[in-house]
Amino acid sequence: MHQAPLTRSVIPLRARFGIREARTQFKDVLLDLCPRLGKGGVRFVTRMLGFVSSTAGVWIHQRTRCAPTSWLCGGTRLNSPSCRRHRTERSPGIMTLGASLEGELATVVGAGRIGTLLASAKGDELAPVRLLRRQDSIEGGKKGPIYVCTRNDDLAEVVAKCPPARRGDLVFLQNGMLRSFLLEHNLEHATQALVFFAVPRVGDPPADGGGTVVWGPWAAAFAARVRSCGCQCTVLEDKQEFDCRMIEKLLWICIFGVLSESQNGMPVGEIAEKQPDRVRQLVDELAPIAEREVGLEGKHALDRGQLLQSLLDYSKKIPDFVAGFKEYRWRNGWFIERQRTPLHWELVERCRQRAAKPS
Numbered sequence: 001m002h003q004a005p006l007t008r009s010v011i012p013l014r015a016r017f018g019i020r021e022a023r024t025q026f027k028d029v030l031l032d033l034c035p036r037l038g039k040g041g042v043r044f045v046t047r048m049l050g051f052v053s054s055t056a057g058v059w060i061h062q063r064t065r066c067a068p069t070s071w072l073c074g075g076t077r078l079n080s081p082s083c084r085r086h087r088t089e090r091s092p093g094i095m096t097l098g099a100s101l102e103g104e105l106a107t108v109v110g111a112g113r114i115g116t117l118l119a120s121a122k123g124d125e126l127a128p129v130r131l132l133r134r135q136d137s138i139e140g141g142k143k144g145p146i147y148v149c150t151r152n153d154d155l156a157e158v159v160a161k162c163p164p165a166r167r168g169d170l171v172f173l174q175n176g177m178l179r180s181f182l183l184e185h186n187l188e189h190a191t192q193a194l195v196f197f198a199v200p201r202v203g204d205p206p207a208d209g210g211g212t213v214v215w216g217p218w219a220a221a222f223a224a225r226v227r228s229c230g231c232q233c234t235v236l237e238d239k240q241e242f243d244c245r246m247i248e249k250l251l252w253i254c255i256f257g258v259l260s261e262s263q264n265g266m267p268v269g270e271i272a273e274k275q276p277d278r279v280r281q282l283v284d285e286l287a288p289i290a291e292r293e294v295g296l297e298g299k300h301a302l303d304r305g306q307l308l309q310s311l312l313d314y315s316k317k318i319p320d321f322v323a324g325f326k327e328y329r330w331r332n333g334w335f336i337e338r339q340r341t342p343l344h345w346e347l348v349e350r351c352r353q354r355a356a357k358p359s
Contacts, residue, residue: 101221102127103144109158110134113199114173115149117206123228138162145191145218147171147225152178152330159185171218175253176330177246179293191216192242194249197231198318206231209317211310215242243294244302250290252311253323254331255282258347261325261354269319272312278343283308285341325351 106127108119119131127144134150140163148158152174162170171191172178182188196209208231214222219235226233236242256268259278263271271279283304291301315321325332325348332348335341 100127101125101224102218103142103221105130105139105142105144106221106225107132107138107144107146108149109136109138109146110149110154111202112149113202113204114195115147116202117199117229118147118149118225121225121228123224125224126228134158136161138166140166143169145169145171145221147173147222149173152176152181152327155181156185159187169218171214171216171222174330175249176327177250177290177293177334178330189216191218191222192246193219193222193233194242194245196249196314197226197229198321200321207318207321208232209314211245211314213242213245215239240294244296247287247290247294247296247302248307248310250331251283251286251307252314254286254335255279255311256315256323257325258282258332258344258351260323262347262350265322267319268315268321268323272315272319276308276312279311280308281343282347283311285344286335289335289338289341325355 102125104127106129108115108129109132111119111131111133115131119129121129130139132138134154134157138146138158138161146162146166146169148155148170150158155172155174155178159167159170167185167187168190170187171193172182172187173193173195175195178192179188182190182192191214193214194212196211196213197206198209199206206229210232212226212231212233213236214226214233215236215238223233223235236245256271256279259271259275259282260266260268287302287304287307288297291297296302329337332344335344336348
């Protein structure tokens, strides 16, 4: 028996197929290579090998390219020529260990709506879960993703309670502009996700907007956990393309946040139906500010028409959701610090006045 062809055959199969499918393919490979073994001999060999990667702990590095039309609402790309020009920073190798995409243990920090949903997910590719409160310390020994499901203002505390050797396992799910924070803490290569599903209350099923994306070393693991919750998720290999999506999400939460809060909690679906012109004006005001931050100016700027349509379409998918005016320095405040544009500044001031009134 030639060991080299056998080894080369098994690992790609395990990366491409599920466990059962790969096991069947592996047996076929053995029969082809060693017909004298017979089926009984093959069964003995596969049991002894323990399906190779499961017992040996073989690490498989797989790269999942982004879907060509998987934007916020699963529609057309926004600025695909620009994203192709900027394919310079690639996602670190996506890791799997044994039968689990998540290694030995998946940690979820934050027991709110999103954290509780992720912790409840079940699946053959998922590891056991440890659910932590934001004030809890993170275990330093076991390898696996650490899904950070806290508010932005708690991020510094979460990072401080994470052992330095495990900070590369952090997976950030927060809205807003995290770029400066991640650079400050040397976490610019950590896994980042943009969540486009809503959970009304803890324990409720998610309402999927269809545009969740993730980039980074634990991207495949996060995508598997999200899909097991019944939501779509696309793994992005290109960091520049992820930044394009990040701008889109930032604009959505900031625009619909101020419009909803300034109008007594108007649902996002109603805003999309009745006030598309105000949404368009805010897109024109805020998009250039965010584009400058990630180097998408001039001919590389996002297509305004497609961007507007994506924001409106996503809002119509979760029509009853009420966007909030919160985490100011990470969202609307980030724009205000850079430029006070007319309509945005007017709405921000109106939201502040409402917040200052006694309830």
